[in-house]
Amino acid sequence: MGWDTKLQALFTNEEVWDVDDSDDSIIRELSKAVDQGVDVIGVTDEALNTFTHLAALWDRPRVLEFLIRQGAELNATNKVGHTPADLAMHWGNADLAIQLKHYGGKHSCEQERDLAITQRDIAASQVADAKSKMEKALTEALALSKERECLRIERDRLVVEMDELSHDATQVRADCVTYRALFETQEAQMSALTLELEKVRSQMSAEAKAKTNALEGWTKAEAHAKEMQRMREIAMQCEEEAVKMRDEAMAERDAARELMKQAQTDHVVAVTVQKQAALERALAIKEKNEALATIQLQLAEWSAKVKAAEDDRAMIQVEINRQKASLEARCKALEKEIARVNLLNTILEGQLRDATTKLSTAETTAESSIVAMEKSTRKAKRLENEIKELMEARVEEKRLWRFKEAQALHEESQANMQLLLKAALRLWKKLSDLEWIFDFVTHPNESLLVEPETTPKPLLRRPSTTKETLHRMSAPTLSPLPALAPIETKVSAKFTEKLHSIQAKVVEWTKWCVSSLDDSVRWDKALLAQSTQNIDCLLTVADGLFDFLAVAMKDKCGEFRKHLEIQAKAVERKDMLLKRFTQHREEHVKKTRALHFRECSHGPC
Known part of the structure; x- marks a missing residue:
């Protein structure tokens, strides 16, 4: 059997809790459960009662002290909302209840103090986090400002x-x-030079070969000059070279003019110059092409860079605006959070000061009231013992008084009913003695003759019986017969049957009255009901007999009927008084028990 099952069985084992010196055994069992790792404090029964509730209910201060050392919750409630202090006050354990209230209040103050300290630490950590977040946000804002300035400088550049x-x-x-x-x-000049060269060729037909060489040299120089001009168009660096080449071309042109006459002598020089001009022309064309390609590439590259820079500038501006708005919103939120945290910190500091003041006041009051509490505890215990003795004596006295009252009332009721039954018996005997009247009424002509004793004729109609429980000496329960009609001068068979029935009832109820008046008969509710029915039937028979004897008893019939009605009402009144007394006695017992419970118990604190 596991420890959980053992602890649950300990809840319902009243024999262990009811023993006076069972604290050690209970503490031993709980210690073993704690050593096994069982949470004794959290174990509850079906009504959510803990061992603290049981210790308070059975007045076990040592068990309660052990549970308090284990960290029991003194303000825990069961299913109906009762704390251990409530149960201790309810069952009269005043010392334990005062101790529970003292420890419970101190425990609540310590919990409130710990809660206030925890809230203060949480608020301090939140403030520190908010400060660190604010510093981080400020650092990020400064970094973004620096980046924005750098981007602005780059944009300006x-x-x-x-x-x-x-x-x-x-x-x-x-x-x-x-x-x-x-x-x-240059082209115009070259065209003019070409014309002049043609004129020189026409003039110098003899020197055709020299002229041809000079023309080729001039053509090469002209091409070289054109290439130099193109290089000037591409870059400023080629301008000087183009001017130099133009000067050289002009010099060559002048030299050609001067050497036109010496063409044959300068043929070798012209061929050399032609080769050099071809080489220079090729170099100039190559440099021109490279310069043009470089310029085009630089233009395209710078156009792409400018476009990319414009796009980057627009994107950077959008990002700057977005980050600026985000930072402004975050700064506002942080300012609100800082204000809220400061307000919460101020409130928590005030609450902490109030709690500290209350705690110190409570400790001072508790220390100063220990002596008074001990005195009041001893006095309350002494008064409680006296109250218990007085209540027990009072309960015993009330019980004896109720028993005596019930016995006296029962004896009085028994005596009264016996008087009634004796009177009824006398009346039944009187009625049985008046059989000659029945015979006279039934057989008026034969009543004067002496009739031999014969057995009574059987009844033609049996009276109805009830289903109630009868007394051991009770006669059959009969329903009252209806009132008989007045006697007529001529007797019919119907009246004859009624007279025989009345005669049988007289004999039967007379025997029952004799048996009921015995001293050994114990009166109860069934016997009282039979007596009431007996008297009712007697009145019915007497009423029928008075109808038959209306002529003979005319003067005293009314007075005798009134007397019988008064007796019937007295019997009904007595029965009603008995019922009322029984009901009043039961209600009085209930009220007395409730009053006794209120006087012997204390309400929840």
Whole structure:
């Protein structure tokens, strides 16, 4: 059997809790359960009662002290909301209840103090977190501001470079126009030189070979000049070379003019110059192509860079605006959070001061009231013992008084009913003695003759019986007969049957009255009911007899009937009084028990 089952069985084992010196055994069992790792404090029964509730109910201070050392919750409630202090006060354990209230209040103060300290620590940690977050946000804001300034500087630099590129492009366009004008001028000059050369060729037909060489040299020089002009159009660096080549071409032209006459002598020089001019022309064309390609590449590259820079600038501006708005919102939220945390910190500090003040006041009050509490405890215990003795004596006295009252009332009721039955018996005997009247009424002609004793004729109609429980000496329960009709001068068979029935009832009820008046008969409810029915039947028979004897008893019939009605009402009144007394006695017992419970118990605190 596991420890959980053992602990649950300990809840319902009243024999262990009811023994006076069972504290050690209970503490031993609980200690074993604690050593096995069982949570004794959290074990409850079906009504959510803990061992603290049981210790308070059975007045076990040592068990309660052990549970308190284990960390029991003194303010825990069961299913109906009762704490251990409530159960101790309810069952009269005043010392234990006061101790529970003292420890429970101290435990509540310690819990409130721990809760306040925890809330203070949480608030301090939240404030520290908020401060660190605020510092981090400020650092990020400063970094973003620096990045924004750097981006602004980069944007300004790109704008300046864009302006410089625009200026350079404008300058290149102007240079191109200048180079084109120079090229056209050179072409015009070259055309003029060509005309002059043709004239020289026509003049120098004898020197055709020299002229041809000079013309080829001039053509090469002209091509070289054109290439130089083109190089001037591409870049400023080629301008000096183009001017130099133009000067050389002009010099060569002059030399050609001077050496036209010496063409034959300078043929070798012309061929050399022609070769050099071809080489220089090829180099110039190559440099021109490279310069043009470089310029185109640089223009495309700078256009792409400018476009990318514009796009980056727009994206950077959008990102700057977004981050700026986000940072402003975060700064506002952080400011609100800091204000809320400061307010909460102020409130918690005030609550902590109040709790500390209350705790110190409670400790001072508790220390100062220990002596008074011990005195009041001893006095309350002494008064409680006296109250218990007085209540027990009072309960015993009330019980004896109720028993005596019930016995006296029962004897009085028995005596009264016996008086009634004796009177009824006398009346039945009187009625049985008046059989000659029945015979006279039934057989008026034969009543004067002496009749032999015969057995009574059997009844033609049996009276109805009830299903109630009868007394051991009771006669059959008979329902009252209806009132008989007045006697007529001529007797019919119906009246004859009624007279025989009345005569049989007289004999039967007379025997029952004799048996009921015995001293050994114990009166109870069934016997009282039979007596009431006996008297009722007697009155019915007497009423019928008075109808038959209306002529003979005319003067005293009314008075005798009133007397019988008074007796019937007295019997009914007595029965009603008995019922009322029984009901009043039961209600009085219930009220007395409730009053005794209120006087002997204390309400929940």
